[in-house]
Amino acid sequence: MDLDLSSVEPFRAEVRDWLRAHVPATPLPSLEVEEGFAAHRAWEHELHEARLSVVSWPARYGGRDASPLEWLIFEEEYYAAGAPGRVSQNGINLLAPTLFNHGTPEQLDRVLPSMASGEVIWAQAWSEPGAGSDLASLRATATRVDGGWLLNGQKTWSSRAAFADWGFGPFRAGPEAERHRGLTYLMFPLDAKGVTRRPIGRIDGKPAFAELFFDDVFVPDRDVIGTPGEGWRVAMSTTGNERGLTLRSPGRFLAAADRLVDLWKEHADPADTALRDRVADAWIKSRAYRLKGFETISRTEDVGAESSINKIFWSELDVALHETALDLLGPDGELDGEWLEGYVFALAGPIYAGTNEIQRNVIAERVLGLPRAGR
Amino acid sequence: MKFILDAEQRLFGDTLHKLLAEAGTPAVIRDWSAGAHDSGRALWRSLADAGVLAIAVPESAGGAGPLPVELVTAFHELGRHAVPGPFAETVAVAALLGHLQDGPGGGPGTGSDAEFGAWSAGIAEGATVASLALPPAMPYALDADAADVVLVVDGDELRAGVPGELRASLDPARRLSSVTGGDVLASGPAVRAAGEAAYDMGALACAAQLVGVGRALLDVSVEYATARRQFGRPIGEFQAVKHHLADALVGLEYARPLVHGAALAYGSPDFARDVSAAKVAASEAAYAAAKIALQVHGAIGYTDEYDPSLWIRKARALHAAWGSPAAHRARVVSALT
Known part of the structure; x- marks a missing residue:
């Protein structure tokens, strides 16, 4: 399939303009504490009012039937704008796809609209x-x-x-x-x-x-x-989404890598080529993930076990990228702040959604065709 | 934009794969390594007949190109079969000549226009094998003894290259020569720009080749790990082996889109940056696959006679060819800052 990137420019511009006008000037408190959770829920509501909380869903549930390409573009703009983390992410990314596959019409009508608005997290x-x-x-x-x-x-x-x-x-x-x-x-x-x-x-x-x-x-x-x-079959239909693009979209890493390059410009010691190389690698890998995303949505066949390749890649990129930022910050790297919050979040990536060791087994057996068992 | 190959491009790659599998490249590689170029030149001709070189030569210079996506598709197969010979160098020369023939500063006035045209046409049809040096990034010309044309770009001057002594590489199919500049063939700022265009095209071709080398090494390692038994079971059942091979795949699967993306960026201001990103990822992924292949194969992979060791050695040699990963990382960062 041919992806027409220029055709989505109006959509990109609309998203960008809205975010520029609405993203809070000062970051919300962490969504992992009670006060921040409430603030992020309110943000979900605001996104929903603009029909931007679940762009890829059908309109009847609060989305706008966005194509996979539009969804990727939305994510790029969302993270580039420094918009708040998604407190609804586990519902939107993990439960909703399961309901679309296995839910009854009654369940879809009952569950999805309140998920889209942030009323139910x-x-x-x-x-x-x-x-x-x-x-x-x-x-x-x-x-x-x-x-x-x-x-x-x-x-x-x-x-x-x-x-x-x-x-x-x-x-x-x-x-x-x-x-x-x-x-x-x-x-x-x-x-x-x-x-x-x-x-x-x-x-x-x-x-x-x-x-x-x-x-x-x-x-x-x-x-x-x-x-x-x-239930096993139902649950497994979620894991493909979880390990594929949807849980951690390329936009998230593109934005983080761009911020890392900015940090390099501020704090660079030109003689420190080792650190420069790590900045380059983080940027290159974020681009690789973007291109891989475009490749994935261009394909017609099911990605299947290949989603495990993505999960290893983005989770290890996330850790490396944030480690590089903390190293650039030097003595300030241990201080509370956005980079540290991102680092702590990144550390969980190789563990959740199936540890990276399990993903490597999946790749070896189901993608490469190596013999099973013998653990 | 097409982020995957279309049916015609896939067919092109499949056709080359079949052609090369039937040609039996290990014997050709061993001939080439011994300085016997006949079988390699015959294979070069077959590949040219299949269109591999014409796609690198601009239409204005008698070719069918430049078609960067087709080019990386072809070079992936060249890498996968470890085809010997200065292919990346020849397509770089095609880019260089194309640049000079199209742009001001070359050709007319230098007395070389007709010669450039003849070389381009010869490259397109497979009759002319070319090599070049681009000091300081690329001080050596590859396989100068097998090339019909050797060039050197020295700042603003394009000169006929006078190759020095052949030196052996880790990859027995690669022999390198220092090149000193002979007759001036063209000069001026356009030559510098043409040299940069040649570098970008050669590095892109080399990146595609590296991904192919890595892929072949992964495939042969999976095959070996499935067949080879120790402790009463195939070694591919052990997680330590599985995880090595999974890591090789992850690296290659993310280098490939960068190579494709760089080909799509041809003609845009980001081309040089994107080629560098692709070359970094391809070098690292192919070299990692080579080390894993060596480890998975054990001692047999460390022997000269075992064919996959030809690929293992090529991965390391190409890692540094057409600009080291460090040089390309520096180019990426300087493009961003």
Whole structure:
């Protein structure tokens, strides 16, 4: 497919103009603390008013049916403008694609508009104390009762669950359920009776995630996504999105690399060619990710396991880019600020959404065709 | 803009792949390494017949180009099959001559116009093998003993190159000569600009070639890791081996779009910067793939007689050819600041 970059220039200009007029002059407080979470929710609302919160969605749910190219352009402008982080990202990037694939019309109508406006913020509840990389060993249960399901057990590392409104994730339905079989994918309110949430301070102390305890939490049938017992398949249809372009779009890294080049101009020691080379590499890799994004949306076939290649690339780029910025800042590099916040966020990248070790296994076995097992 | 190859471009690449696989390049490489150029020149002719060189020569100079996307497609295959010979140098000369024939300052007045035209036409049809030196970035000419035309751009002067002694490279199929300037063929600021155009085109071709070299090394390593058994199982079952090979793929998969993107930027003010970005990524990715290939193969990969070691050595040699990664990184940063 031929991508006509000039045809999206009017859209780019509209987004740029709106952002220039609306992006807060002083950065919002961190979205990982209560006050910042509320400020970011209000920002989501403002974006939604301009129909810019979910541009690629159908208009009926609050989007504007933007093409994948327009979405990439939106993201470029969004991050170039230094706009606030997306507190709704896990709903928009991880739950919405699952609903588009597996949700009922009633679920789409009920869930998506309030997600688009920031009225409901979603948290992903997948990991458990005994189920991290080995997600299929999860033990939290959903037991069939009249009209729905009762949830019991524990989820953990649930990003933004400290302040979010609803959660979603796979639960084990029935005693015969084993590994990938018999999982059911559910949505539940985080203030439901029987849910206890305990915020967890991440490495910088901010309560960026939480653990969730379920004690006979009732979930009605209408909040099951897809067929009960098919939760693994439903969940896996999300991971392609998570590891592909959507979770961390090229625009984010292009903007960060441009800011890194600016930082180099301010702080450069021309004799420090080692640091200069790292600045060059961060910029080059951000361009590579952009071009790879254009390549990906030009293709008609499913990207499939190749999304694991993206996940390794952007997560390692993010760490390297922020490390370079901190090194450029020298003694100021350890001080609280935007680069440090970005660095702390980047450190989680090689871990979440499937560790990079798991991604390398996926690439080796499913892309390169190396023999399985023998771990 | 097309960020993936169209059907015709894919067919071009597939055709070259088939041609080269049937030609059996390892034997040609070994001949070439021994200074016997006949089989290499025959392969050069076949590739020219398939259009590989005409696409580098401007239409105004009797070629079918410049077609940068087709060019990188072809050079990817040349790298994948480790084809010996000064291909990148020849397309760089084509760019240089094209620049001088099109622009002011060359040709008329220097008495070389007819000669330039004949060289361009010869390059397009595969009859003329060219090499060049672009000091200080590229002080050596490749395979001067096999070339019909050797040039050197020295500042504002284009001179006939007088090659010195041939020196052996890590890649046995590459032999390098210092070049001193002979007769002045053209002079003036246009020569400097033409030299820069030649450098950019050669570096782009070399970047594409590197990605092809790396890809071939990854493929042969995956094959080897699947077949080779130790501890009662294929070594490709071990995660340590898997992760090496996955890393090689990640590097190559992100170098390739930069090469394609640089080809798309031909003629724009960003071309030189984008070529440098592509050359950095391609050099690093191919060299990383080569080191991984060597490690995965173990001792056999360290032998002269095992064919993949020809690719392993080429990856390292091309890493520094057409400007080191450090030189290209510096060019990227200076374009940004």
